[in-house]
Amino acid sequence: MITVQNFINGQFEKSEKFIDSHNPATGEVWALIPDSGSQEVDDAVTAAEAAFPAWSALDYSDRARYLFKIADIIDERLEEFALAESKDQGKPVKLARTMDIPRASHNFRTFAQAWQHLVETANVVKEQGVINYSVRHPIGIAGLISPWNLPLYLLSFKIAPAIMAGNTVVCKPSEMTSVTAWMLCQVCQQAGLPQGVVNMVFGYGHTVGEAIVTHPQVRVISFTGSTGVGQHIARTAAPLMKKISLELGGKNAAVIFDDADLDKCVQGVVRSSFLNQGEICLCTSRIFVQEGIYEKFVEKYVEEAGKLKTGDPLNEENFLGAVNSKIHYDKVQSYVKLAETEGGTIVLGENTKSLELVEENKNGWFVPPTIITGLPDSSRCMQEEIFGPVVCVTSFTTEQQVIQRVNNTRYGLCASVWSENVGRIHRMGLKLEVGTVWANCWLKRCLDMPFGGCKDSGTGREGTRHSLEAFTEEKTVCVQIF
Ligand code: NAD
Numbered sequence: 001m002i003t004v005q006n007f008i009n010g011q012f013e014k015s016e017k018f019i020d021s022h023n024p025a026t027g028e029v030w031a032l033i034p035d036s037g038s039q040e041v042d043d044a045v046t047a048a049e050a051a052f053p054a055w056s057a058l059d060y061s062d063r064a065r066y067l068f069k070i071a072d073i074i075d076e077r078l079e080e081f082a083l084a085e086s087k088d089q090g091k092p093v094k095l096a097r098t099m100d101i102p103r104a105s106h107n108f109r110t111f112a113q114a115w116q117h118l119v120e121t122a123n124v125v126k127e128q129g130v131i132n133y134s135v136r137h138p139i140g141i142a143g144l145i146s147p148w149n150l151p152l153y154l155l156s157f158k159i160a161p162a163i164m165a166g167n168t169v170v171c172k173p174s175e176m177t178s179v180t181a182w183m184l185c186q187v188c189q190q191a192g193l194p195q196g197v198v199n200m201v202f203g204y205g206h207t208v209g210e211a212i213v214t215h216p217q218v219r220v221i222s223f224t225g226s227t228g229v230g231q232h233i234a235r236t237a238a239p240l241m242k243k244i245s246l247e248l249g250g251k252n253a254a255v256i257f258d259d260a261d262l263d264k265c266v267q268g269v270v271r272s273s274f275l276n277q278g279e280i281c282l283c284t285s286r287i288f289v290q291e292g293i294y295e296k297f298v299e300k301y302v303e304e305a306g307k308l309k310t311g312d313p314l315n316e317e318n319f320l321g322a323v324n325s326k327i328h329y330d331k332v333q334s335y336v337k338l339a340e341t342e343g344g345t346i347v348l349g350e351n352t353k354s355l356e357l358v359e360e361n362k363n364g365w366f367v368p369p370t371i372i373t374g375l376p377d378s379s380r381c382m383q384e385e386i387f388g389p390v391v392c393v394t395s396f397t398t399e400q401q402v403i404q405r406v407n408n409t410r411y412g413l414c415a416s417v418w419s420e421n422v423g424r425i426h427r428m429g430l431k432l433e434v435g436t437v438w439a440n441c442w443l444k445r446c447l448d449m450p451f452g453g454c455k456d457s458g459t460g461r462e463g464t465r466h467s468l469e470a471f472t473e474e475k476t477v478c479v480q481i482f
Contacts, residue, residue, distance in 0.1 A: 002031040004178050004202055007185035009047035010195030013040070019175050019203070024322035027363035031088070033178045041170065042213035044199035048168035049217060050139045051336030056138045056166035060115040063164055066196035067112035069191035070103040070184075077187070078102070081152065081180055085312045088177040089151055090322035090365070091276050093314050097153075102154040104184075110447050113161035114464035117448070118472070119166075120435045129481045136472040138166030139220045139243060143212035143234075146204070147225040148174035148324050149279045149387075155181055161467035163197055170199045170218065172208045174225075176325055205229060213237055220471060223247070224281075225413075227385075227456045234459075241444040245470045246461035247452060249385040250413030253406040254442075255428065256297060257399075257419035258290040264420040264440070266300045272323050272416060272442040274308055274369045277320045278389035282414050282436070282443060285394040286382055288402050298373060301393070302348045305369040310389075312361050322364045323388055329365035332388035334380055336370055342379040344372040344392065348471050367470055372407030377405055385411065399424060407433045412455035416442050433462075 004021075005012040015034035023030040033042075055063070081104075082097035089427035091100070122133040144158040156171055162169050181200055188198045201208050206473060209229075213221055213236050223233050224247040237244050254269050272284040289297045313321030323329050347460060349370035357366060370390040375382050382392050396402040406415060414436040417428045425439040435453045436445065445451065452461040460470065 001029070002179055002300040004031055004033050004046075006202055007034055007188075007198070007200040008040065008044045008181070009050075009199065010189060010193075012185070013275040013402045021088065021176065021178065022164040022325065023087045023364075024324050025087070025361055025364040027326070027365070031179050034202040036201050036212035037207050037209075038135065039091055040201045040203075041173060041208060041215060044170040044201050045215055045217050046103050047196035048170055051168045052140060053195050054193060055163070055168055058166070058236055061309045062163040063166065064112040064115070065193055066193050067164060068107045070110035070187055070193070071112070073187045073190050074101065074105040074108070074184075075251070076182070080445050081183060084179045084183060085152060086181045086321065090312060091279075091325050092316075092321045093180055094316050096277060100150055100153045107153070107156040107160045111164040111467070114161070114468060115164060117465035118468050119465070129169055131479045131481060132476060132477050134474050136469070136474050139471060139473050140167060142167045142169045142305040142471060143218040143221045143238050144171040144213065144223070145223045145225065146171070146173050148177040149276065149281070152184065154224050156184070157462060157467070158224070159184075159198060161462075161464075162222070162471045164473040165468050167220070167471055168197050168199075170201060170205070170212055172201055172205075172212055175202065177205050180203045191372045210236075214240070216240070219243065222244070222460070223326045223468065227458075230458060243470070244472075245462070246458040247460045247462065248282070248456065248458035249387070249396070249411060250453065250457050251286060251383065251385055251411040252282060252284050252414050252416075252434070253286045253288055254284045254416045254418065255396075255402055256287065256289045256293070257405060257417075257420060257421065258292040259420045259422060259438070260293075260418035262293065262297065262300065266297070266304050268416070268418070268440070268442055269301065270304045270308070273391045274305065274320055274389045275443075277323050277367065278391070279324060279387055280443075283392055284442070285386060286406075287391060288396045288406060289393065290402075294354060296429060298347065298393055305371060306348055308369055310355060310366055311357055320366075320369065320389060322361070322366050324365075325420060328388070329367065331353055332367050332390060335388075335390055336372075336386075336452050338377075339372045339375060339392070341380055342375055343381070344375040344381060346432050347371050347373055373452065377408055383409055399427065403428070403431045410456040411453070413453040413457035414438065448466055
């Protein structure tokens with residue numbers, strides 16, 4: 001059994017109270033997570049405050065050296081990290097090995113080089129004889145709060161830019177998936193990162209998370225998680241005048257036009273629907289298919305999704321592992337039941353094919369790919385974030401109609417468009433109310449581009465330049481030329 005410890009001022013601290021962390025694939029407790037409170041947050045903030053002057057005074061290239069070292073050690077410990085991420089979150093170990101962990105080290109490397117993207121401007125106003133220039137400086141202590149679905153990947157996407165910009169940080173990963181964050185603290189220690197630059201306090205959101213958000217010395221909050229918690233953080237932090245970045249939920253659509261390359265599109269949409277058990281904020285959860293190809297698409301989509309294996313995340317053949325927790329399993333299943341009462345037909349799912357699980361996974365929380373047709377756009381299944389391997393498919397008539405229907409949701413995270421018509425792709429790109437539009441692909445994005453949502457999917461923009469801007473303040477200096 002792993003016992004996770006808080007990491008404060010470069011030291012691992014013993015705790016007295018713990019939270020059970022379950023392996024979603026077996027249902028067993030596999031790690032104990034500190035059940036910390038505001039005292040530990042205070043200690044972490046004190047450490048971060050003490051570390052800030054020296055850390056922020058370093059040159060970018062000196063800070064970058066630490067980030068490169070951290071990336072190298074993560075790579076050296078790839079297999080260990082991948083296994084822990086799989087046991088913690090339920091994801092297939094193969095996915096952790098090929099996506100989550102390499103992306104975490106990539107985040108550190110990318111931000112180690114990305115400081116060149118920070119734009120500072122200069123302007124000489126000849127008539128007034130004044131030179132204006134802007135400078136960016138670190139804000140101070142950043143509070144970083146992350147969710148359970150891509151534990152190391154998303155946390156490192158916050159830590160790397162925050163410390164690279166010269167801030168020191170107090171982090172809180174999800175209480176359900178804290179093990180790889182604790183391992184990252186070991187890596188920081190191994191890399192010789194100065195004490196207090198990265199502090200990690202483990203525990204629940206309503207205790208540790210709340211204490212970070214309300215702490216007067218924490219001047220910037222970067223949060224990724226659900227829209228409900230994001231709204232609460234916005235309400236709490238706004239009167240305290242903190243800089244806030246919120247990356248929240250989604251209800252992402254795939255739009256398939258009748259001129260799409262159907263084989264490629266089916267492969268792409270199967271992946272976007274079910275990768276990581278549908279537990280990626282960017283996964284497709286509504287599919288709109290143009291009426292002429294609707295029957296053909298559904299037949300192929302169901303056939304391909306039906307080939308995906310669900311089960312033991314350690315078995316390299318399984319495409320889907322377990323969903324993250326019992327609570328989440330119950331939530332996902334409640335939507336599958338709801339779909340029937342809302343008039344939907346389950347064309348693929350547990351009712352069509354039973355799961356074959358090995359003995360040790362019998363108490364795990366597994367949901368196979370589930371496809372529902374026939375739901376009205378206004379149904380809860382078409383409007384609310386399910387965040388599991390459950391997708392609703394419907395048909396549409398015209399481009400204009402589908403734009404309205406895709407936009408008919410409170411969320412605005414991303415969408416994918418499948419068509420061979422380049423003009424149509426650009427029109428859709430401009431008219432869909434989302435932060436990212438993919439065309440004939442999914443999840444391919446250069447980190448230099450802004451990432452984030454609109455509407456209830458959040459206010460943040462992450463990416464090399466955008467994250468560094470989010471973790472810095474800009475000042476204008478106006479100098480009179482005598
Ligand atoms: P969540 O909102 O329940 O929790 C996220 C984090 O916030 C956790 O660490 C949690 O402990 C903490 N928290 C909870 N209450 C808090 C409070 N009162 N104050 C401060 N912190 C608090 O989300 P989750 O269930 O962990 O993650 C799933 C959600 O995250 C989904 O909605 C998904 O779409 C979203 N998500 C969004 C993105 C994105 O980039 N937009 C990426 C991944 C996940």
